Amino acid sequence: MPTVDVHTHIYPPSYMSLLRGRDTVPYVRNFEDAPESARLIILPGEDAPNKPSTARGRPIGAEYYDITEKIKFMDAHGIDKSVISLANPWLDFLPKDEAGAAARSINDEVDSICSQYSGRLYAFGTLPLSAPAETVVAEVKRLKTLKFMRGIIMGTSGLGKGLDDPALDPIYAALEEQQLLIFLHPHYGLPSDVYGPWASNYGHVLPLALGFPLETTIAVTRMLLSGVWDRFKELEILIAHSGGTLPFLAGRIESCIKHDGHLKKEDRLEKMRSVWDVLKKNIYLDAVIYSEVGLKAAVDASGADRLMFGTDHPFFPPLDEDETEWLSVKSNYAAIKSAFDGDDSAAKAVLGGNAVRILKLDG
Amino acid sequence: MPTVDVHTHIYPPSYMSLLRGRDTVPYVRNFEDAPESARLIILPGEDAPNKPSTARGRPIGAEYYDITEKIKFMDAHGIDKSVISLANPWLDFLPKDEAGAAARSINDEVDSICSQYSGRLYAFGTLPLSAPAETVVAEVKRLKTLKFMRGIIMGTSGLGKGLDDPALDPIYAALEEQQLLIFLHPHYGLPSDVYGPWASNYGHVLPLALGFPLETTIAVTRMLLSGVWDRFKELEILIAHSGGTLPFLAGRIESCIKHDGHLKKEDRLEKMRSVWDVLKKNIYLDAVIYSEVGLKAAVDASGADRLMFGTDHPFFPPLDEDETEWLSVKSNYAAIKSAFDGDDSAAKAVLGGNAVRILKLDG
Numbered sequence: 001m002p003t004v005d006v007h008t009h010i011y012p013p014s015y016m017s018l019l020r021g022r023d024t025v026p027y028v029r030n031f032e033d034a035p036e037s038a039r040l041i042i043l044p045g046e047d048a049p050n051k052p053s054t055a056r057g058r059p060i061g062a063e064y065y066d067i068t069e070k071i072k073f074m075d076a077h078g079i080d081k082s083v084i085s086l087a088n089p090w091l092d093f094l095p096k097d098e099a100g101a102a103a104r105s106i107n108d109e110v111d112s113i114c115s116q117y118s119g120r121l122y123a124f125g126t127l128p129l130s131a132p133a134e135t136v137v138a139e140v141k142r143l144k145t146l147k148f149m150r151g152i153i154m155g156t157s158g159l160g161k162g163l164d165d166p167a168l169d170p171i172y173a174a175l176e177e178q179q180l181l182i183f184l185h186p187h188y189g190l191p192s193d194v195y196g197p198w199a200s201n202y203g204h205v206l207p208l209a210l211g212f213p214l215e216t217t218i219a220v221t222r223m224l225l226s227g228v229w230d231r232f233k234e235l236e237i238l239i240a241h242s243g244g245t246l247p248f249l250a251g252r253i254e255s256c257i258k259h260d261g262h263l264k265k266e267d268r269l270e271k272m273r274s275v276w277d278v279l280k281k282n283i284y285l286d287a288v289i290y291s292e293v294g295l296k297a298a299v300d301a302s303g304a305d306r307l308m309f310g311t312d313h314p315f316f317p318p319l320d321e322d323e324t325e326w327l328s329v330k331s332n333y334a335a336i337k338s339a340f341d342g343d344d345s346a347a348k349a350v351l352g353g354n355a356v357r358i359l360k361l362d363g
Numbered sequence: 364m365p366t367v368d369v370h371t372h373i374y375p376p377s378y379m380s381l382l383r384g385r386d387t388v389p390y391v392r393n394f395e396d397a398p399e400s401a402r403l404i405i406l407p408g409e410d411a412p413n414k415p416s417t418a419r420g421r422p423i424g425a426e427y428y429d430i431t432e433k434i435k436f437m438d439a440h441g442i443d444k445s446v447i448s449l450a451n452p453w454l455d456f457l458p459k460d461e462a463g464a465a466a467r468s469i470n471d472e473v474d475s476i477c478s479q480y481s482g483r484l485y486a487f488g489t490l491p492l493s494a495p496a497e498t499v500v501a502e503v504k505r506l507k508t509l510k511f512m513r514g515i516i517m518g519t520s521g522l523g524k525g526l527d528d529p530a531l532d533p534i535y536a537a538l539e540e541q542q543l544l545i546f547l548h549p550h551y552g553l554p555s556d557v558y559g560p561w562a563s564n565y566g567h568v569l570p571l572a573l574g575f576p577l578e579t580t581i582a583v584t585r586m587l588l589s590g591v592w593d594r595f596k597e598l599e600i601l602i603a604h605s606g607g608t609l610p611f612l613a614g615r616i617e618s619c620i621k622h623d624g625h626l627k628k629e630d631r632l633e634k635m636r637s638v639w640d641v642l643k644k645n646i647y648l649d650a651v652i653y654s655e656v657g658l659k660a661a662v663d664a665s666g667a668d669r670l671m672f673g674t675d676h677p678f679f680p681p682l683d684e685d686e687t688e689w690l691s692v693k694s695n696y697a698a699i700k701s702a703f704d705g706d707d708s709a710a711k712a713v714l715g716g717n718a719v720r721i722l723k724l725d726g
Contacts, residue, residue: 161559161560162559162560162561164559164561165561190553190554190557190577191553191554191556191557193554194553194554194578194581195581195585196524196525196527196585197524197525198525198527198528198585198589201588201589202585202588202589202623202625202626203623203624203625203626204619204623204625205584205588205616205619205620205623205626206581206584206585206588208619209584209612209615209616209618209619209620210577210580210581210584210612210616213608213612213615214553214573214577214580214581214608215557217573217577217608218557218558218569218573218577221568221569221572221573222558222559222561222565222569225564225565225568225569226561226564226565241615242611245576245577245580245608245611245612247611247656247657247660248605248608248610248611248652248656248657248660249572249573249576249608249657250654250656250657251652251653251654251655251656251657251694251698252572252576252604252652252653252654252657253568253572253573254653254654255572255653255679255690255691255694256567256568256571256572256679257568257572258682258690259679259680259681259682259690259691260565260566260567260568260682261566261682262565262566262567263565263566263568264682289611289614289615290614290615290617290618291613291614291615291617292614292663293610293611293613293614293660293663293664294610294611294612294613294614294615294660296659296660296663297610297611297656297657297659297660297663300655300656300659300660301656316618316619316622317622318622319621319622319623319624319627327618327621327622328618328622331614331618335614
């Protein structure tokens with residue numbers, strides 16, 4: 001059974017050109033104080049005018065855009081197949097009239113990259129969400145015709161108002177009809193005020209460790225409460241970082257729903273599908289959670305047949321450049337090994353079997 | 364072995380008078396459109412000028428302030444002992460020169476309430492956090508002399524800037540010295556923008572189910588990152604709602620710390636205690652999580668000897684007033700029963716044994 005990485009990103013060359021051509025977030029630039037070292041600035045809080053370049057974003061090297069680096073990483077970590085996806089912030093920031101063409105071009109490029117390593121690479125496509133709905137729906141249908149595409153990656157912004165926006169219904173309908181799953185991935189985090197006046201002392205820890213999974217949990221709970229899965233019963237979603245915090249909070253969410261006077265008054269309690277039902281029928285989780293505790297909760301919530309190994313490459317590289325085996329990857333491997341101690345078949349399913357079956361990869 | 368509820372709130376009569384005397388949040392009022400029915404408005408988002416009273420806050424009845432109602436609830440649910448605490452927002456909103464006297468008066472009142480049901484009631488006290496630090500420290504020492512006090516309840520605001528505020532150090536030092544634990548409880552939630560334009564369709568679900576635990580997780584992670592437990596190695600904290608989402612995210616937090624270039628550059632990686640170490644030595648969790656999945660993760664993260672049963676009474680009452688057995692309580696009992704299936708001693712520890720030992724209750 002192959003080992004499959006379903007959470008692994010790339011900024012393909014045409015997207016890099018796009019980022020290099022910009023001067024507001026998101027952008028990539030070589031600053032005057034370090035002309036040899038490009039920096040990737042993707043979050044508003046990462047831009048720091050008049051500060052040294054090392055205070056802005058993160059260094060970006062070939063591992064972000066050169067597919068041969070991805071293959072080397074896969075080989076070094078025993079990964080047989082990867083389902084690559086454009087990294088955040090995708091095309092969310094593009095003007096309405098540019099997004100459609102950019103999506104087609106980038107999706108074609110990514111599909112072509114996969115074809116160079118046939119059997120090892122697959123991809124989640126990118127939607128032009130700032131374009132008119134019909135352009136987005138057309139791209140969903142076109143993606144289905146591309147050989148290596150197995151779903152789409154999407155942030156939590158949707159058309160700009162979140163994933164509980166009724167205007168997303170035609171897009172959800174198209175994804176359900178084409179049987180393309182949504183890989184839901186955070187980008188926007190939480191308003192930086194919540195981290196308090198000392199946040200900069202803590203490096204990137206608060207927005208990455210908490211902002212990302214909390215954003216994700218809010219987004220998916222809004223989808224649930226708005227009835228997305230009542231209307232689109234077959235719509236499938238793979239949630240990054242083992243669901244944000246959904247497995248842990250599912251009981252509290254369900255309890256708050258059952259105790260809500262407004263939902264009862266609106267006669268919605270009987271009609272809504274439960275969080276648990278959606279977790280076991282519509283939601284898949286990656287296994288990017290870095291601990292046995294979290295992984296077990298994800299398995300308990302969703303099922304060992306619904307979790308899929310991931311790495312988040314090229315993010316979270318080792319701090320010590322000499323390390324060839326990445327700590328972030330080792331943590332996720334170790335969590336699977338200890339969580340399924342003695343149950344090899346479940347471990348193999350999470351490591352790759354589930355991805356092969358769910359994403360219809362060539363075994 | 365008794366069953367002990369460590370998460371159960373009260374607004375004692377003097378606090379009710381305080382709330383009834385106010386006309387900005389937090390307040391309690393009988394509105395003209397329903398003169399018989401008092402409403403409790405504690406969160407800014409719950410105030411809705413010019414709207415019917417039913418659109419504001421929640422109905423408040425005797426279960427919020429009459430201790431005989433608490434005892435009835437305990438009897439109906441097989442609870443032998445309760446450790447009562449003032450409900451949010453505590454005294455956070457009081458002017459500097461009023462907070463000290465208010466805290467002394469309310470703490471004395473609560474201790475006196477406990478004395479009426481000796482052996483059945485204990486309490487967490489309230490600190491006058493808006494008062495000068497020496498007033499707060501004096502109240503910590505005074506609380507230790509009150510017969511039924513077993514710790515203090517605190518929100519996430521601290522002195523107004525969060526719990527990673529270095530100005531809290533004298534208070535943390537006093538709590539550590541007096542061996543009084545902090546019961547950390549949410550109140551402020553997250554900025555309402557994060558719930559999007561359709562939030563009001565979902566009743567109170569998003570702020571209660573997500574805002575509260577996410578606020579809690581951010582607060583405790585900020586404490587950790589600021590080195591509170593490096594400086595106060597014996598400081599103990601009981602985190603509401605099974606830690607917010609800390610058990611699930613602990614692995615990600617630890618991984619983000621270990622991958623943070625800034626923390627490495629500042630030479631803090633070696634010095635900081637790990638999340639896991641603090642979870643097993645300084646942190647206790649209540650068992651207010653409404654699911655077996657969440658409860659197991661809390662046990663895995665912190666240990667079955669560190670979890671304590673709770674109800675969150677009088678919040679989350681049944682929607683159907685005829686129900687005498689509360690669904691919210693049943694869910695938490697059921698989670699313990701199924702999580703420890705076959706391990707009676709662990710279940711009994713969580714139901715009461717841990718609380719008796721940790722809080723030094725009369726068994």
